Amino acid sequence: MKTDQARRRLLAGLGATLGLAAAGLPLGGSASRARVVVVGGGFGGAAAARALRQFAPDLEVVLVEPSAVFRTCPFSNLYLGGLRSFGSLGHHYGYLQRRHGVRVVRSSARAVDPERRQVRLVDGTRLGYDRLILSPGIDMRWDALEGYDQTAAERLPHAWKAGPQTRLLRRQLQAMDDDGLFLMVIPDNPYRCPPGPYERAAMVAHYCRRHKPRAKVLLLDAKDAFSKQALFEQGWREVYGERIEWVGFSGDGEVVRVDANQRIVETAFGNRHQADVINVIPPQQAGYIARQAGVTDRSGWAPVKAGTFESRLVPDVYVIGDAAVAAPMPKSAFCAHSQAGVTAAAVLASLAGREPPEPAWLNTCFSLIDSDYAISISGQYRLRDGEIQEVSGGVSPLQASQEFRRREAEHARDWYAAMSHAIWGA
Amino acid sequence: MRTGNSGGQRAAAATTEGALGAVALGLALLPGVAFAERVPVATLAHGCIACHGAATTDRDPSIPPLAGHDADVLLQLLRGYAEEDPAESTSMHRLTRGYSDQELAELARHFAEQEQ
Amino acid sequence: MGWTLHRLAMLLAFLLLPAAVVTAEKPAWQQLDAARDWLGGEEPASGGLRIELPLVSEEGMSVPLEIRGGELGNSEAPIREIRVYALGNPDPDVLGLRLDPALGRADFSTRIRLDESQTVLVLARDASGRFLAAEQPVRVANSGCLARSDEPVDAPMGAPRVAVPDPFPGAGEPGEVRTLILHPMETGFREGPDGKPVARRIIEDFSAELDGETVLSARFHAAVSANPYLAFRLAPRADGELRLHWRDETGEEREAYREVRVGSGE
Incomplete structure (x- = not known):
């Protein structure tokens, strides 16, 4: 003292x-x-x-x-x-x-x-x-989604904090049958990393293309719109065809209950989905x-x-x-x-x-669709009338060359290297 | 909605230019004003290093390191990004539009003074 | 001399007080003609009615709104009518509801559009003619990250979705009924890709009938989000049939029927 x-x-x-x-x-x-x-x-x-x-x-x-x-x-x-x-x-x-x-x-x-x-x-x-x-x-808000607690997360990983949960989800994906269904439960805003679930869908599809050619990825979303939506949907289609299916709130995508033992999720309007791997990203x-x-x-x-x-x-x-x-x-x-x-x-x-x-703040989020295909969103933020406001920004163009997408994938890797080097020196 | 406001910011920057010396010395511009009216170059540069890196590396990244370039050359590049969207630009046009010309100049000077 | 200066300073401080600070002290219902007209000179009470909205919404196109008006069955003066207003929208009307005590509780969930940061007001009138009010400011910080595409929605009215408890918890015990119908709810305020305003087309009326008796009728305005979602409570005393009905302003209609089964209450 x-x-x-x-x-x-x-x-x-x-x-x-x-x-x-x-x-x-x-x-x-x-x-x-x-x-x-x-x-x-x-x-x-x-x-x-x-x-x-x-x-x-x-x-x-x-x-x-x-x-x-x-x-x-x-x-x-x-x-x-x-x-x-x-x-x-x-x-x-x-x-x-x-x-x-x-x-x-x-x-x-x-x-x-x-x-x-x-x-x-x-x-x-x-x-x-x-x-x-x-x-x-x-x-995680363990009380927010019926049936989803820390024990359930050992069977239905969130993998929304990198660590053992991420490895668990990867192991489950690897162990999935060739014609398996990978189901992701996505929360309403606000949550960590708005485009993260949609990049994850692409990365899971990327893995399946080689290792589980008949597998599907189903996204059940509590929202009707998401970050970089048009770019994601275009990229998913171009690279993975029909493999990824997204269901928003209005399509009965909001999951209200999960049964970890049966690997079943239930939506707001009573549809039940069983899947081989279920990745639940709960409210936070x-x-x-x-x-x-x-x-x-x-x-x-x-x-x-x-x-x-x-x-x-x-x-x-x-x-x-x-x-x-x-x-x-x-x-x-x-x-x-x-x-x-x-x-x-x-x-x-x-x-x-x-x-x-x-103050002046920046944001850029890269999302990978494929190893040589990325999309991004950037924004600059300033204080205006006492509130944070975006003063400039934008997303990758919908019409862009393969070369442009490839360059953004390269930028994504360089961003990761630069940022982690600046902070942790590695 | 996203609108560039660099014009407005440039005007604002011009009016405060005379007071910049005072700020650099750590003096508040006006009593009772909640924020100093200028973004410190340290804050601005902190934004850049997130992609461009805090130091040069032995790799050859697609996002170039900024230290040690000629200030005028760097400023011309930055102004170019701010004013139009070159085909090869990804994030740069989206971000640079938000800076005043004064800020771009300070950034160019700041990185020029850093050792390569 | 010092006294004079002090007075002058006070006067200046008063004159410079921002208008917003002054109006913020006024209850929302006083700031809106439509609300004052409905109240007809009555002053609403502030208890017995709650609204829940996010403090900050990252997407003004679809902001979850919950209204909690309490019990209807055992109340001496149950709520009969509810109106929702968004004070900062180009058209402040959002939603109107007429309730029958058969609902059991005056609790509703929906999703609404908020153009900008503003106050949302809910007024209710009970069976004795008394008014209640609840309001909450919402900060709308539309994230560019979540900007929706401006593609015109040309879908006609889609098939309704309905979820009812099966069975309801017990005779006269309220259970939640969820409804959603695919519909663009085109506000008429939006420009299409050709720069011309997209013609307004919204669902105006929704009703729920239990065995032929109307238990809820709703009036939707343009501020109800696309694909209108409305969840309400229903407290059936016996098994029966629930009919739900939607009508949009072109006259197009959809209806859905659901069997109502009442559990033993255990």
Whole structure:
């Protein structure tokens, strides 16, 4: 406690200016003695830790992450499709520690005490903070879909967090009969990675084309429209013919009940579908620590101030990535990385007692249809009238050459390499 | 709906240009204004590295690294993407339309100053 | 001197108060002529009626709306009529419902179109003529990620889908009936690919009859989403037959029949 107070006194004073004017960040040196704790080592949290140290090399940055290896959801569909190894999805934290001087604490955050500005870890350790960034990703809402709980997920994997679930789904796909049915249950908005289910459909079809030539992929969707829909439907048809069938809400695609033992799902209008492999992507909510910290509202997600991503509910706590309500920005890895940069700057400004700098965010999501066929959506977001608005953006053209699709597939691979190298150095 | 607003942003950038020095020194432009009126180049560059990478690599990626290029050449390229959609462009036109000319120039300078 | 300056500052602060802040304090029903006309000078009570909408919608074309108006059977003054308004839509009318106590509960689910961030208002009138109101602001942050295609929908009215509990839980116990019919619900506000407005065509009327008695009649407006979805409760006292009927403004009709079986209530 004493050291916390001392640190805060230091913060109140004015220090020498850091060499940040060149970077355009309005910072005072007073920020340099502060400690920022970041919870969650995914695209948002790890990038925030890196950005904080880059912008303010003297800042103490602690990253709390329970896993030694982070497995990315981006490209986990490619693993399902057989285009990438499971190992290639894994990234370590050594580089963040060595190259950027981030203190990585391998543990889980169990509670946040905003009064004392402390994070309590699972082993009881308390970490004091001056500013806290939560980037906890998502948790499944196990109460949201009748019959789908953690036990059911062992038979009907969600594979919506990369890891053992992803491998389980891959094993089930491999073990499926040649003429099997792969069924995917897709939730209503908002959920992690809006185009993800549709890329997964393509990647499963890609696998089946070679290994299960008579298998079908059926998508039961709680929505009537989805991300890059026209491009996906065109790509599925061009590459996989009739293999993939999508049923939206109006076609009775909303699944209201699952029977994990029988491998049967039931829709809102009483249709029952049995399948050989069922991939249930259930409704989601902000990760545990966000809910525990009191930064989420009744939607289960964390409302944030649009320019900084500081929680609207708890001061000095920032929430970035999938857990935050950032619409119209999608819940994507790219957005989490972008929010990390903006929020790192806002946190530093706040520590220095200054106004947050004007924000600007980007998003680009690539989706692979085939190994040499990808489509993308990009957008730039700014603050307008106090809200996040898309100021430019678009999707891949519907009419495009094979060469164009091939180039986007190459871009997708280069994006993954560049982003994961920038964050994890691997 | 998606509309480019670079024109409006450019106008806004012009009016605040005189105050840029103050911002760089870390001074707020106006008391009571919630946000400084300019996006720091560090924030802008953070967006670029997501695809272009934070450092050069020994690979030959289809998305080129940005460090160490001539600032004028880079700016001409960026302006080209912002103004029209070249056939070979995928995401660049969609994204660059959202920047002011001032911001594109700052980005070009920023990456030119980085070591290759 | 200081006092004068203070007064001046106060005055300026008042003059500069944004209009939105002032109007936000006014209940939604006061801001809408159609609502005031229906109320006829009555002031609605705020309890006994709830609406549920997402706080933020990523797709204004289809926003799930739930209305919870409570029990009908054992209430002294059950709700007889409900109207839904979207204050920021070009046409604020969304949905009108007339209820019979045979529904058991005044609980409904549907999907509506919201043009932009705005407040949704639900008004209800009970059997004693008293009005109830509930409102909720919704932020519509249409994600470009989810932009629908602008392809014209030229489908005629499709086959209806209906799900009824089989059996209903017990005599007089409400169970949920779900209905959906394929229909473009063309608003008339949309431009086709040729730049000309696409002609308006919406389903206007929906009704549910239990053994020949109308238990629910609904008036849809253009703000009901394409492929109108309406779920309601029904509390049949005995086995019977449910008839559902849709009519669009060209006069085209569809109907569906479902057997109603009442369980033992165990």
